[in-house]
Amino acid sequence: MQFARLPRLRLAGLPTPLEEATRLERLFPGTRLFLKRDDLTHPALGGNKARKLEFLLADARRQGADVVLTVGGPQSNHARITAALSARLGWECILVLEGAEPPEAQGNLLIDRLLGADVRFAGARPAQEVMEEIAAGLEAQGRRPYAIPVGGSTPLGAVGYCLAMEEMLAQASDAGVVVHRVYVATGSGGTQAGLVLGARVLDPSLRVTGVSVSRSAEESRSRVAELATGAASLLGLPVRVEAARVEVLDGYVGPGYGVPTPGCLEAIRLLAREEGVLLDPVYTGKAMACLLDHLRRGVIGEGENVVFWHTGGAPALFAYSQELEV
Ligand SMILES: Cc1ncc(COP(=O)(O)O)c(C=O)c1O
Numbered sequence: 001m002q003f004a005r006l007p008r009l010r011l012a013g014l015p016t017p018l019e020e021a022t023r024l025e026r027l028f029p030g031t032r033l034f035l036k037r038d039d040l041t042h043p044a045l046g047g048n049k050a051r052k053l054e055f056l057l058a059d060a061r062r063q064g065a066d067v068v069l070t071v072g073g074p075q076s077n078h079a080r081i082t083a084a085l086s087a088r089l090g091w092e093c094i095l096v097l098e099g100a101e102p103p104e105a106q107g108n109l110l111i112d113r114l115l116g117a118d119v120r121f122a123g124a125r126p127a128q129e130v131m132e133e134i135a136a137g138l139e140a141q142g143r144r145p146y147a148i149p150v151g152g153s154t155p156l157g158a159v160g161y162c163l164a165m166e167e168m169l170a171q172a173s174d175a176g177v178v179v180h181r182v183y184v185a186t187g188s189g190g191t192q193a194g195l196v197l198g199a200r201v202l203d204p205s206l207r208v209t210g211v212s213v214s215r216s217a218e219e220s221r222s223r224v225a226e227l228a229t230g231a232a233s234l235l236g237l238p239v240r241v242e243a244a245r246v247e248v249l250d251g252y253v254g255p256g257y258g259v260p261t262p263g264c265l266e267a268i269r270l271l272a273r274e275e276g277v278l279l280d281p282v283y284t285g286k287a288m289a290c291l292l293d294h295l296r297r298g299v300i301g302e303g304e305n306v307v308f309w310h311t312g313g314a315p316a317l318f319a320y321s322q323e324l325e326v
Pocket residue numbers: 047048076077078151153185186187188189190191192280283284311312313314
Protein backbone atom coordinates (compact mmCIF):
# COMPACT_ATOMS: atom_id res chain seq x y z
CA MET A 1 0.00 0.00 0.00
CA GLN A 2 1.35 3.45 -0.93
CA PHE A 3 0.87 5.96 1.86
CA ALA A 4 1.59 9.67 1.42
CA ARG A 5 4.90 10.46 3.11
CA LEU A 6 4.59 12.74 6.11
CA PRO A 7 7.42 14.33 8.12
CA ARG A 8 8.51 11.88 10.81
CA LEU A 9 11.22 11.91 13.47
CA ARG A 10 12.59 8.40 14.05
CA LEU A 11 12.38 8.46 17.84
CA ALA A 12 10.83 5.09 18.69
CA GLY A 13 12.63 1.76 18.71
CA LEU A 14 10.81 0.10 15.82
CA PRO A 15 9.76 -2.45 14.84
CA THR A 16 8.61 -3.73 18.20
CA PRO A 17 8.55 -7.52 18.64
CA LEU A 18 5.51 -9.64 17.81
CA GLU A 19 5.75 -12.48 20.31
CA GLU A 20 3.69 -15.64 20.67
CA ALA A 21 2.35 -16.04 24.22
CA THR A 22 2.93 -19.78 24.35
CA ARG A 23 2.31 -20.32 28.04
CA LEU A 24 -0.92 -18.34 27.93
CA GLU A 25 -1.99 -20.36 24.88
CA ARG A 26 -1.78 -23.59 26.90
CA LEU A 27 -4.73 -22.29 28.95
CA PHE A 28 -6.80 -21.72 25.81
CA PRO A 29 -6.23 -24.62 23.41
CA GLY A 30 -7.25 -23.95 19.82
CA THR A 31 -6.26 -20.27 19.77
CA ARG A 32 -2.90 -18.78 18.93
CA LEU A 33 -2.19 -15.64 20.94
CA PHE A 34 0.42 -13.02 20.11
CA LEU A 35 1.59 -9.91 21.92
CA LYS A 36 2.58 -6.85 19.90
CA ARG A 37 5.11 -5.36 22.26
CA ASP A 38 4.57 -1.62 21.97
CA ASP A 39 5.45 -1.46 25.65
CA LEU A 40 8.99 -1.74 24.21
CA THR A 41 8.97 1.32 21.93
CA HIS A 42 11.93 2.56 23.94
CA PRO A 43 11.68 6.19 25.17
CA ALA A 44 11.81 6.24 29.01
CA LEU A 45 10.09 2.86 29.55
CA GLY A 46 8.17 2.85 26.28
CA GLY A 47 4.50 2.70 25.31
CA ASN A 48 2.15 3.44 22.44
CA LYS A 49 2.50 7.22 22.44
CA ALA A 50 5.98 7.11 20.92
CA ARG A 51 4.51 6.13 17.54
CA LYS A 52 2.15 9.12 17.55
CA LEU A 53 4.85 11.49 18.76
CA GLU A 54 7.16 10.60 15.86
CA PHE A 55 4.67 12.48 13.66
CA LEU A 56 3.48 15.11 16.14
CA LEU A 57 6.99 16.23 17.09
CA ALA A 58 8.06 16.28 13.43
CA ASP A 59 5.17 18.69 12.90
CA ALA A 60 6.34 20.71 15.93
CA ARG A 61 9.83 20.95 14.42
CA ARG A 62 8.40 21.98 11.05
CA GLN A 63 6.49 24.78 12.83
CA GLY A 64 9.70 25.93 14.56
CA ALA A 65 8.47 25.04 18.06
CA ASP A 66 10.77 25.64 21.02
CA VAL A 67 8.48 24.39 23.79
CA VAL A 68 6.12 21.40 23.82
CA LEU A 69 3.03 21.24 26.03
CA THR A 70 0.59 18.46 26.70
CA VAL A 71 -2.07 17.32 29.17
CA GLY A 72 -3.04 14.14 31.00
CA GLY A 73 -3.75 12.56 34.35
CA PRO A 74 -1.00 12.40 37.00
CA GLN A 75 -0.22 8.86 35.74
CA SER A 76 -0.31 9.79 32.06
CA ASN A 77 2.00 7.62 29.97
CA HIS A 78 1.58 10.07 27.13
CA ALA A 79 2.92 12.90 29.32
CA ARG A 80 5.93 10.78 30.32
CA ILE A 81 6.83 9.87 26.75
CA THR A 82 6.33 13.46 25.57
CA ALA A 83 8.71 14.59 28.34
CA ALA A 84 11.27 11.93 27.35
CA LEU A 85 11.24 12.77 23.66
CA SER A 86 11.34 16.52 24.37
CA ALA A 87 14.43 15.91 26.50
CA ARG A 88 15.99 13.96 23.66
CA LEU A 89 15.28 16.80 21.23
CA GLY A 90 16.51 19.43 23.68
CA TRP A 91 13.11 21.13 23.91
CA GLU A 92 11.43 22.52 26.99
CA CYS A 93 8.36 20.47 28.00
CA ILE A 94 5.42 21.67 30.07
CA LEU A 95 2.98 19.05 31.35
CA VAL A 96 -0.41 20.20 32.63
CA LEU A 97 -1.79 17.35 34.73
CA GLU A 98 -5.39 17.05 35.90
CA GLY A 99 -6.44 17.70 39.47
CA ALA A 100 -4.32 18.49 42.50
CA GLU A 101 -0.74 17.42 43.04
CA PRO A 102 -0.72 13.95 44.66
CA PRO A 103 1.02 13.70 48.04
CA GLU A 104 3.64 11.33 46.61
CA ALA A 105 5.33 11.50 43.18
CA GLN A 106 5.17 7.89 42.03
CA GLY A 107 5.27 6.02 38.71
CA ASN A 108 4.90 8.25 35.67
CA LEU A 109 4.84 11.47 37.70
CA LEU A 110 8.17 10.63 39.29
CA ILE A 111 9.64 9.95 35.85
CA ASP A 112 8.18 13.19 34.39
CA ARG A 113 10.16 15.12 36.99
CA LEU A 114 13.32 13.06 36.43
CA LEU A 115 13.05 13.90 32.74
CA GLY A 116 13.13 17.58 33.60
CA ALA A 117 9.56 18.40 32.56
CA ASP A 118 7.92 21.48 34.04
CA VAL A 119 4.96 19.76 35.75
CA ARG A 120 1.92 21.85 36.64
CA PHE A 121 -1.48 20.86 38.04
CA ALA A 122 -4.75 22.14 36.65
CA GLY A 123 -6.63 21.85 39.98
CA ALA A 124 -10.37 22.18 39.45
CA ARG A 125 -10.01 23.53 35.90
CA PRO A 126 -9.94 21.48 32.68
CA ALA A 127 -6.28 20.73 31.90
CA GLN A 128 -6.76 21.51 28.19
CA GLU A 129 -7.98 25.02 29.04
CA VAL A 130 -5.01 25.65 31.37
CA MET A 131 -2.62 24.38 28.70
CA GLU A 132 -4.11 26.72 26.07
CA GLU A 133 -3.76 29.64 28.47
CA ILE A 134 -0.09 28.82 29.15
CA ALA A 135 0.56 28.41 25.41
CA ALA A 136 -1.05 31.80 24.67
CA GLY A 137 1.11 33.42 27.37
CA LEU A 138 4.25 31.89 25.87
CA GLU A 139 3.28 33.08 22.42
CA ALA A 140 2.80 36.60 23.75
CA GLN A 141 6.42 36.40 25.00
CA GLY A 142 7.63 35.53 21.51
CA ARG A 143 8.02 31.78 22.15
CA ARG A 144 6.83 29.06 19.71
CA PRO A 145 4.73 26.62 21.77
CA TYR A 146 3.36 23.38 20.30
CA ALA A 147 0.36 22.10 22.29
CA ILE A 148 -0.60 18.44 21.97
CA PRO A 149 -4.15 17.45 23.01
CA VAL A 150 -4.85 14.58 25.39
CA GLY A 151 -3.22 11.30 24.41
CA GLY A 152 -1.73 12.77 21.23
CA SER A 153 -4.98 11.69 19.62
CA THR A 154 -5.17 13.82 16.51
CA PRO A 155 -5.44 12.53 12.94
CA LEU A 156 -1.67 13.08 12.61
CA GLY A 157 -0.97 11.07 15.77
CA ALA A 158 -3.22 8.27 14.50
CA VAL A 159 -1.09 8.02 11.35
CA GLY A 160 1.58 6.39 13.54
CA TYR A 161 -0.80 3.53 14.29
CA CYS A 162 -1.88 3.03 10.70
CA LEU A 163 1.79 2.36 9.93
CA ALA A 164 2.02 0.18 13.05
CA MET A 165 -0.67 -2.07 11.60
CA GLU A 166 1.39 -2.40 8.43
CA GLU A 167 4.42 -3.31 10.58
CA MET A 168 2.53 -5.97 12.52
CA LEU A 169 0.94 -7.55 9.44
CA ALA A 170 4.36 -7.81 7.78
CA GLN A 171 5.76 -9.53 10.88
CA ALA A 172 2.82 -11.93 11.01
CA SER A 173 3.14 -12.69 7.33
CA ASP A 174 6.89 -13.36 7.71
CA ALA A 175 6.01 -15.82 10.48
CA GLY A 176 3.38 -17.46 8.26
CA VAL A 177 0.55 -16.38 10.55
CA VAL A 178 -2.82 -14.99 9.44
CA VAL A 179 -4.17 -12.62 12.09
CA HIS A 180 -7.95 -12.68 12.55
CA ARG A 181 -8.41 -10.36 15.50
CA VAL A 182 -6.65 -7.52 17.34
CA TYR A 183 -7.51 -6.35 20.86
CA VAL A 184 -6.36 -2.93 22.07
CA ALA A 185 -7.09 -0.58 24.97
CA THR A 186 -8.95 2.56 23.89
CA GLY A 187 -8.72 5.85 25.78
CA SER A 188 -8.52 8.99 23.68
CA GLY A 189 -8.96 6.82 20.58
CA GLY A 190 -5.96 7.61 18.37
CA THR A 191 -4.33 4.21 18.70
CA GLN A 192 -7.43 2.28 17.70
CA ALA A 193 -8.17 4.81 14.96
CA GLY A 194 -4.82 4.15 13.29
CA LEU A 195 -5.21 0.39 13.66
CA VAL A 196 -8.75 0.46 12.26
CA LEU A 197 -7.61 2.48 9.27
CA GLY A 198 -4.61 0.20 8.73
CA ALA A 199 -6.83 -2.87 8.84
CA ARG A 200 -9.36 -1.30 6.51
CA VAL A 201 -6.79 -0.66 3.78
CA LEU A 202 -4.45 -3.62 4.31
CA ASP A 203 -6.72 -6.46 5.45
CA PRO A 204 -10.44 -5.61 5.72
CA SER A 205 -11.29 -9.03 7.19
CA LEU A 206 -9.16 -8.29 10.28
CA ARG A 207 -11.34 -7.39 13.26
CA VAL A 208 -10.02 -4.69 15.62
CA THR A 209 -11.73 -4.64 19.02
CA GLY A 210 -11.17 -1.57 21.17
CA VAL A 211 -11.66 -2.02 24.90
CA SER A 212 -12.67 1.31 26.39
CA VAL A 213 -11.00 2.34 29.64
CA SER A 214 -13.15 5.42 30.18
CA ARG A 215 -15.71 6.63 27.63
CA SER A 216 -18.96 5.02 26.51
CA ALA A 217 -18.75 2.72 23.49
CA GLU A 218 -20.84 5.15 21.45
CA GLU A 219 -18.62 8.15 22.17
CA SER A 220 -15.46 6.11 21.56
CA ARG A 221 -16.75 4.74 18.25
CA SER A 222 -17.42 8.18 16.84
CA ARG A 223 -14.07 9.55 18.08
CA VAL A 224 -12.21 6.61 16.57
CA ALA A 225 -14.09 6.93 13.27
CA GLU A 226 -13.44 10.66 13.04
CA LEU A 227 -9.72 10.27 13.82
CA ALA A 228 -9.37 7.36 11.37
CA THR A 229 -11.04 9.34 8.58
CA GLY A 230 -8.79 12.33 9.34
CA ALA A 231 -5.68 10.13 9.29
CA ALA A 232 -6.81 8.62 5.96
CA SER A 233 -7.02 12.04 4.42
CA LEU A 234 -3.49 12.94 5.67
CA LEU A 235 -2.21 9.70 4.15
CA GLY A 236 -3.89 10.40 0.83
CA LEU A 237 -6.29 7.46 1.18
CA PRO A 238 -9.82 7.84 -0.18
CA VAL A 239 -11.34 6.17 2.87
CA ARG A 240 -14.17 7.21 5.14
CA VAL A 241 -14.49 5.20 8.36
CA GLU A 242 -18.06 5.01 9.67
CA ALA A 243 -18.65 4.87 13.43
CA ALA A 244 -21.03 1.94 12.90
CA ARG A 245 -18.11 -0.13 11.55
CA VAL A 246 -15.86 0.55 14.55
CA GLU A 247 -16.00 -1.94 17.41
CA VAL A 248 -15.50 -0.61 20.95
CA LEU A 249 -16.67 -2.41 24.10
CA ASP A 250 -17.31 -0.46 27.29
CA GLY A 251 -18.16 -3.33 29.62
CA TYR A 252 -14.68 -3.56 31.14
CA VAL A 253 -14.27 0.02 32.43
CA GLY A 254 -15.62 -0.87 35.90
CA PRO A 255 -16.19 2.00 38.34
CA GLY A 256 -14.21 4.43 36.20
CA TYR A 257 -11.00 5.52 34.52
CA GLY A 258 -7.95 4.49 36.50
CA VAL A 259 -9.90 2.30 38.94
CA PRO A 260 -8.73 -1.30 38.49
CA THR A 261 -11.43 -3.97 38.31
CA PRO A 262 -10.99 -7.51 39.72
CA GLY A 263 -10.66 -8.76 36.10
CA CYS A 264 -7.93 -6.20 35.42
CA LEU A 265 -5.95 -7.22 38.52
CA GLU A 266 -6.34 -10.89 37.58
CA ALA A 267 -5.12 -10.18 34.04
CA ILE A 268 -2.06 -8.31 35.35
CA ARG A 269 -1.12 -11.22 37.63
CA LEU A 270 -1.78 -13.86 34.98
CA LEU A 271 0.40 -12.21 32.33
CA ALA A 272 3.16 -11.55 34.85
CA ARG A 273 3.23 -15.15 36.04
CA GLU A 274 2.59 -16.98 32.78
CA GLU A 275 4.54 -14.78 30.40
CA GLY A 276 6.81 -12.53 32.47
CA VAL A 277 5.04 -9.57 30.83
CA LEU A 278 3.94 -6.50 32.78
CA LEU A 279 0.53 -5.01 32.00
CA ASP A 280 -0.77 -1.85 33.66
CA PRO A 281 -3.75 -1.12 35.93
CA VAL A 282 -5.32 1.65 33.77
CA TYR A 283 -5.24 0.43 30.16
CA THR A 284 -3.75 -2.92 29.22
CA GLY A 285 -5.00 -4.73 32.33
CA LYS A 286 -8.59 -3.89 31.36
CA ALA A 287 -8.05 -4.72 27.69
CA MET A 288 -6.55 -8.09 28.64
CA ALA A 289 -9.46 -8.71 31.05
CA CYS A 290 -11.74 -8.40 28.00
CA LEU A 291 -9.62 -10.74 25.90
CA LEU A 292 -9.51 -13.36 28.67
CA ASP A 293 -13.26 -13.08 29.14
CA HIS A 294 -13.81 -13.56 25.39
CA LEU A 295 -11.51 -16.60 25.39
CA ARG A 296 -13.31 -18.14 28.35
CA ARG A 297 -16.79 -17.49 26.96
CA GLY A 298 -15.92 -18.78 23.50
CA VAL A 299 -16.48 -15.40 21.83
CA ILE A 300 -13.23 -16.08 19.98
CA GLY A 301 -13.70 -18.95 17.59
CA GLU A 302 -11.62 -22.12 17.38
CA GLY A 303 -8.63 -21.58 15.08
CA GLU A 304 -8.68 -17.77 15.30
CA ASN A 305 -5.29 -16.08 15.69
CA VAL A 306 -5.37 -13.12 18.03
CA VAL A 307 -2.95 -10.22 18.56
CA PHE A 308 -3.14 -8.38 21.86
CA TRP A 309 -1.64 -4.94 21.27
CA HIS A 310 0.42 -4.23 24.38
CA THR A 311 0.38 -0.45 24.55
CA GLY A 312 2.61 -0.15 27.64
CA GLY A 313 1.82 1.68 30.87
CA ALA A 314 3.69 -0.48 33.39
CA PRO A 315 5.29 2.55 35.14
CA ALA A 316 1.83 3.22 36.64
CA LEU A 317 2.07 -0.11 38.52
CA PHE A 318 4.17 1.64 41.17
CA ALA A 319 1.33 4.05 41.90
CA TYR A 320 -1.04 1.10 42.53
CA SER A 321 0.98 -0.90 45.04
CA GLN A 322 -1.95 -1.19 47.49
CA GLU A 323 -4.39 -2.56 44.92
CA LEU A 324 -1.76 -4.98 43.60
CA GLU A 325 -0.50 -6.27 46.95
CA VAL A 326 -0.32 -10.07 46.69
C1 LIG B 1 -0.64 2.35 28.17
C2 LIG B 1 -1.70 2.93 27.31
N1 LIG B 1 -2.47 2.11 26.60
C3 LIG B 1 -3.46 2.56 25.82
C4 LIG B 1 -3.73 3.91 25.73
C5 LIG B 1 -4.87 4.35 24.89
O1 LIG B 1 -4.46 4.96 23.72
P1 LIG B 1 -5.40 6.05 23.05
O2 LIG B 1 -5.43 7.22 23.99
O3 LIG B 1 -4.73 6.35 21.77
O4 LIG B 1 -6.74 5.46 22.90
C6 LIG B 1 -2.96 4.82 26.46
C7 LIG B 1 -3.26 6.25 26.40
O5 LIG B 1 -2.90 7.04 27.20
C8 LIG B 1 -1.90 4.32 27.27
O6 LIG B 1 -1.13 5.14 27.98
